[in-house]
Amino acid sequence: xxxxAWIDAAITAARPQxxxxxxxxxRNLDVAEEAFQEACLRALSNWPANGPPRDPxxxxxxxxxxxxxxxxxxxxxxxALPDESVLSDTSxxxxxxxxxxxxxxxxxxxxxxxxxxxxxDLPATQQIALAxxxxxxxSVAEIARAFLVSESAMExxxxxxxxxxxxxxxxxxxxxxxxxxxxxxxVAAMIYLLFNEGxxxxxxxxxxxxxLCEEAIxxxxxxxxxxxxxxxxxxxxxxxxxxxxxxxxxxxxxxxIVLLDDQDRRLWNRELIAEGHALIDKALRHWRxxxxxxxxAIAGVHSHAARAEDTDWAEIDQLYGVxxxxxxxxxxxxNRAVALSKVRGPAAALELIAPLxxxxxxxxxxxxxxxxxxxxxxRIDEAQVDFDRAISLAHTAAEAAHIRMHIxxxxxxxxxxxRASA
Amino acid sequence: MLYAILCYNSExxxxxxxxxxxxxxxxxxxxxxxxxxxxxxxxxxxRLMPTTTATTxxxxxxxxxxxxxxxxxKEQLLGFYIVECATLEEVIDIAGELAHxxxxxEIRPVQYFSDxxxxxxxxxxxxxxxxxxxxxxxxxx
Numbered sequence: 113x114x115x116x117a118w119i120d121a122a123i124t125a126a127r128p129q130x131x132x133x134x135x136x137x138x139r140n141l142d143v144a145e146e147a148f149q150e151a152c153l154r155a156l157s158n159w160p161a162n163g164p165p166r167d168p169x170x171x172x173x174x175x176x177x178x179x180x181x182x183x184x185x186x187x188x189x190x191x192a193l194p195d196e197s198v199l200s201d202t203s204x205x206x207x208x209x210x211x212x213x214x215x216x217x218x219x220x221x222x223x224x225x226x227x228x229x230x231x232x233d234l235p236a237t238q239q240i241a242l243a244x245x246x247x248x249x250x251s252v253a254e255i256a257r258a259f260l261v262s263e264s265a266m267e268x269x270x271x272x273x274x275x276x277x278x279x280x281x282x283x284x285x286x287x288x289x290x291x292x293x294x295x296x297x298x299v300a301a302m303i304y305l306l307f308n309e310g311x312x313x314x315x316x317x318x319x320x321x322x323x324l325c326e327e328a329i330x331x332x333x334x335x336x337x338x339x340x341x342x343x344x345x346x347x348x349x350x351x352x353x354x355x356x357x358x359x360x361x362x363x364x365x366x367x368x369i370v371l372l373d374d375q376d377r378r379l380w381n382r383e384l385i386a387e388g389h390a391l392i393d394k395a396l397r398h399w400r401x402x403x404x405x406x407x408x409a410i411a412g413v414h415s416h417a418a419r420a421e422d423t424d425w426a427e428i429d430q431l432y433g434v435x436x437x438x439x440x441x442x443x444x445x446x447n448r449a450v451a452l453s454k455v456r457g458p459a460a461a462l463e464l465i466a467p468l469x470x471x472x473x474x475x476x477x478x479x480x481x482x483x484x485x486x487x488x489x490x491r492i493d494e495a496q497v498d499f500d501r502a503i504s505l506a507h508t509a510a511e512a513a514h515i516r517m518h519i520x521x522x523x524x525x526x527x528x529x530x531r532a533s534a
Numbered sequence: 535m536l537y538a539i540l541c542y543n544s545e546x547x548x549x550x551x552x553x554x555x556x557x558x559x560x561x562x563x564x565x566x567x568x569x570x571x572x573x574x575x576x577x578x579x580x581r582l583m584p585t586t587t588a589t590t591x592x593x594x595x596x597x598x599x600x601x602x603x604x605x606x607x608k609e610q611l612l613g614f615y616i617v618e619c620a621t622l623e624e625v626i627d628i629a630g631e632l633a634h635x636x637x638x639x640e641i642r643p644v645q646y647f648s649d650x651x652x653x654x655x656x657x658x659x660x661x662x663x664x665x666x667x668x669x670x671x672x673x674x675x
Contacts, residue, residue, distance in 0.1 A: 118547070125546035168544075333549065336586045340602030343536065350588065383645055390587040390643040393622035395600060 132221035151176035347405030354411035655671035
């Protein structure tokens, strides 16, 4: 079966490894990308005729390397390529790459490829766009659609970001353990951001962008395959799988947000949940808790409850308590307050978040959550003020609509209360 | 004679299948299984979770637990068990007991399970794990 779909899937799967190896070889991203493109074109004509190679990544690397070297010799554009003496590994250019790919060496190549997309000078959205373009191989048009900007704007953004990272110095030496760990952490954070960008879009009419979430999960799995013994990477992957398992239930037919409590849990993807739990189990054995593992555990508690009222809120409250210690942040405390309100009531929760107002003065969720606590306490007028504030801070149409629904409910309730008392 | 049929493919390629493609593949398999069930020729069927969920237990005086799938190529798949356990710890204990000859056993959670030969055994969601054993083929054929 060498149909186009198979070739497409094989090339997509091989891309990070192949491009990462070519980058180490040529030490120039543009040259590496061009060589990879050329190899893909040859794969399209070669594979249907000769059958698929046993190891598509090795095939693509080998062909891409030869293409680029041929091209350089033929066109005498020697300046386009680094001098032969600068190129690493020229000695084994003729030997089979399969042996070398078998050793775990290439994992540092892929980590480097991901890491250069996370240049600290680049804003988060540009890091994500770059990773989608370079590592995932999405077209500029696809990325532009995901970010809801025009293709030319995205083209510009990526070109600028590339120029920025081109000037930066990324070591091509094999990283030492501390450096590797640091890279891993940076890359994990970028994958987390990528997922969040899809899970809760930062702007626009569409609130959930599934392709971004799926791409983040793919990259997390890739990272976990390279570093199978890292509990935080297990935690990250589990977290993304568990969050994504609820995608079909998070929006209703009109694209409105459905809160966790109100979701139809039969729509949750049991396969993703089971995989997430399997990874949490593995991570737990290491006794090295970290923020991703704790967040995954929290998502795991929700996924265990067949009905919203079965949720073990005390357990969630405790887990948020651990997360607060590991990674103190007002947003974490805000989330803990939601759990606390279920365990000890809205008054306790309100008290917990009272000191956060100045820090979260521009945070949509703060006012949405506080408004909900105030409603539960019957302080309707104050709730109304918070909901109005939340609408003014909403990033997406769905966020604003969700709060408006709360307000409508308040209006209806107070109207019927007035009627009842009249 | 009982036969086991083991399915191989590139996990990364399969992981890049679209949902429709995945469904179509599963539908094809289900079709074959149903045909075989009618003539009583089919036993338990399982689809394993990705190798990222795998744990390997190496035999030794004290079995060694390693994250990730069994990756050596000089050893071959010689057999497998399906066990039902509440925790990963429990499976690891069982795996350690099974791995008493040199070699290794790999633990893989099962994603999909059906047993048309035993209708009493309903589809199980996340409570079964496959333990496959790879041991050196040195010695006995």
